[in-house]
Amino acid sequence: MKTLKFHPVAWAVIIGTFLSRTGFYMTIPFLAIYLGKVKGIDPATIGAILAVSLFVGTGSSFIGGALSDRLGRYPVLISSMAAWSLVFVGFAFAENTSLFFLLSALNGLFRSVFEPTARALLADVTSEERRSDAFNARYFAINIGGSVGPLVGLKLGAGGLSSLLPFMVSAGIFAVYAIALIIFMLLYKLEPQETSDLVSMKKTVSIVFKDKVFIYFLLGNVFVAGAYSHLDSTLSQFIGHNRLGVYSFLFVINTLTVVIIQYPLTRLMKRFSSLTSLKVGCLLFGLGILGFGLFENVYMLVLFMVIFTTGEILCYVIGDVLIGEIAPAHLRGAYYGAGGFMIIGQSAGTWIGGILLSILGFGQGPIIFSILMLLAFMAFPFFHRGQKLRENQQRAANTRGGSIGMKVEEIHNFS
Structure with a gap:
């Protein structure tokens, strides 16, 4: 199949x-249950343990991506995956609460180093016209893994007294992948980065965060991440508190929608610019969120989950493609790493949704989800401004290219 x-x-x-x-x-979704039921840790401490992973991951994503620009994709991927494997071995045998804090932090660290580096490597070895297909396939793999993992984890006893096995199986999977990466490193050499292209970390920070198109994309993505966070935080509490079966069904619909429409949708959106797709995506995110608060009928909830998931596909798949388009090749890892700052929105979205539920109560769904919809729509002006800047940059580049071509032709005619 050509594609x-x-x-x-x-x-x-x-x-x-x-x-x-x-x-x-296989293990992380059940970690809170494991810490409470098996290790006897109180809920507040468990929340803090889980939050540490997110907090550490926010900053380490940029550092990991930037390091991959300087040290090479393979060394960073292999070392992070091997170390990540040891973290899961640690989860299996840890007894001390402070050790769980450390392991959670390391889990966030190595995951955030691995993810942007893997995305940068995928962009490195894929031509620009094929990147949408490649990131589409990657996102498909993410959702299949996210569906299969919990089922396997449950079968192996994740979250219960036999949680040693799932942690060790997860560690084994990561170790095998690290070995596979070593083999690929030996078989497929990557183009070495030109020494002249390497820049200091300080200059890398300056270049990335002075790129106005990227900054507008990143700011918009903060609100997108906030919108997505409601799927397993605000929505799970709002619907799941008295209709857990309905929430579980909607979660399945989310996964099935990704599997069914992801490929044709991204093929369709190739006709438009990446930032146009992102603008449409954030609007669909908002409309989907609104529907969750307006309707109780299961069929209507399914409809709005499909709308929500369509926005999810557009924002997350096309967002990765956009970074590959605007990032200089020698700073691609740093750009993908900086994209990790969108986790700020994920944290804030979870927090804001919880506050609204606490203050307004579960009976005020239309008001709560209308507010959350407006927050999702806040991404639109940032994406729109970024699109205008990018169009101006491309127009200026084309004008310069045309002027140079005309001068060359004049010199040729004169001679």
Whole structure:
């Protein structure tokens, strides 16, 4: 099938993404249950343990991506995956609460180092016209891994007294992938980065965060991440508190929608610019969120979950493609790493949704989800401004290119 003919290294990233997500979701979703039921840790401390992972991951994403620009994709991927494997071994045998804090922090660190580096490597080995297909396949792998992982984890006893096995299986998956990456490193050499292209970390920070198009994209993505966070936080509390079966069904609909419409949708949106797709995506996110608060009928909730998931696909798949388009090749890792700051929105969205539920109560769904819809719409002006700047940049580049071509032709005619 023509559309699936990627570079072997691209396949290694896509399949590795499936494996890493499967291993991750075999255990981490059940970690809170494990810490409470098996280790006897109180809920407030468990929340703090889980939050540490998110907090550490926010800053380490940029550092990990930038390091991959300087040290190479393979060394950073292999070392992070090998170390990540040891973290899960630690979860299996840890007894002390402070050790769980440390392991949670390391979990966030190594995941945030691995993710942007893997995305940068995928962009490195894929031509610009094929990147949408490659990131589409990667996102498909993420969702399949996210679906398979919890089921396997439950079968292996995740969250219960036999949680040693799932942690060790996850560690084994990560270790096998690290070995596979070593083999790929030996078989498929990447183009070495030109020494002249390497810049200091300070200059890298300056370049990335002075890129106005990227900054507008990043600011918009903060609100997008906030919108997505409501799927397993605000919505789970709002619907799940008295209709857990309905919430579980909607979660399945979310996964099935990704599997069914992701490929044709991203093919369709190739006709438009990446930022146009992001603008449409954030609006669909908001409309989907509003529907969750307006309707109790299951069929209407399914409809708005499909709308919500359509926005999710557009924002997350096309967002990765956009970074590949605007990032200089020698700073691609840093750009993908900086994209990790969108986690701020995820944290804030979870917090804001909880506050609204606490203050207004579960009976005020239309008001709560209308506010959350407006917050999702806040991404639109940032994406729109970024699109205008990018169009102006491209127009100026074309004008300069045309002027140079005319001068060359004049010199040729004169001679």
